[in-house]
Amino acid sequence: MSISMYSASVPVFVHMLEGVALWLDKAEAHAAAKKFDPSVYLTARLAPDMLPFKNQIQIASDAAKFGVARLAGVEAPKFEDSEASIADLRERIRRTIEFVRSVPAAQIDGTEDKDVVVPRRAGPATLKGEFYLKHYVLPNFFFHVTTTYALLRHNGVELGKGDYLRAFPA
């Protein structure tokens, strides 16, 4: 077996996003125990000029969604970024997993040398599929997943590295 574009993308996104959904359960339980409205998490920030919790999850979702869509050459589903509750964020995660799982592996495998156009404020850039995945999509995805984790930890939710990696059977 050899490492493939599909195996390095979709299963990683699914595994990590399923983890984020579990963190949301813990965040709700923490809010219930401390008797605060769990929607206060949505606007939490690590710095005044960093994006809040809600956006971290939206962008992690977009990183996975657009990464898969652009590599496979399929249309990405449109998400409205209108999440206003933990339940909404959980649904966003569910729809993201559903989409990335819907793309056949054969459409992503073999895209190492494919030209992928990445929209940017400075104008679109073209990256090769493999570079796009390893140096743009995955680092960006992990950035927003980890910042989601950091925000929950910063707000008292009891998570540990095991909740992040989930690499070993319990």
Added chain:
Amino acid sequence: MSISMYSASVPVFVHMLEGVALWLDKAEAHAAAKKFDPSVYLTARLAPDMLPFKNQIQIASDAAKFGVARLAGVEAPKFEDSEASIADLRERIRRTIEFVRSVPAAQIDGTEDKDVVVPRRAGPATLKGEFYLKHYVLPNFFFHVTTTYALLRHNGVELGKGDYLRAFPA
């Protein structure tokens, strides 16, 4: 060209660690502008029961070092975790890059099915090389790199996503 175990590991570690070294320059410049001792960053935490800044960089270094060493089947250099300044952390990064670059690509390529033994508090676990890289080493590495970034942002250092990704020419 096909995605390989080497191309999915060493160049990613080097690129991100070179980025962390650049963030340290900005952190020192910020401390100088605000007239505080840059060594205060070393003990900064996002939560009282999270590891501080210094450890985030040490563990990012270890994630890259042990990931490469275990896949390649070579001895990892021993680092003493005695860093007490930004300069020491920069040297730790430099030595980590030097080591991972020293391992020939041919020793990492083809390790997809290799059994890798991962020490854990609960006892060692054996993972296949490809799973180890995609679901343990890379997520763990990005976790500590991103937490390093988050700690600097939380402490006022002006970094942006471009400083994290560095995926496009300036």
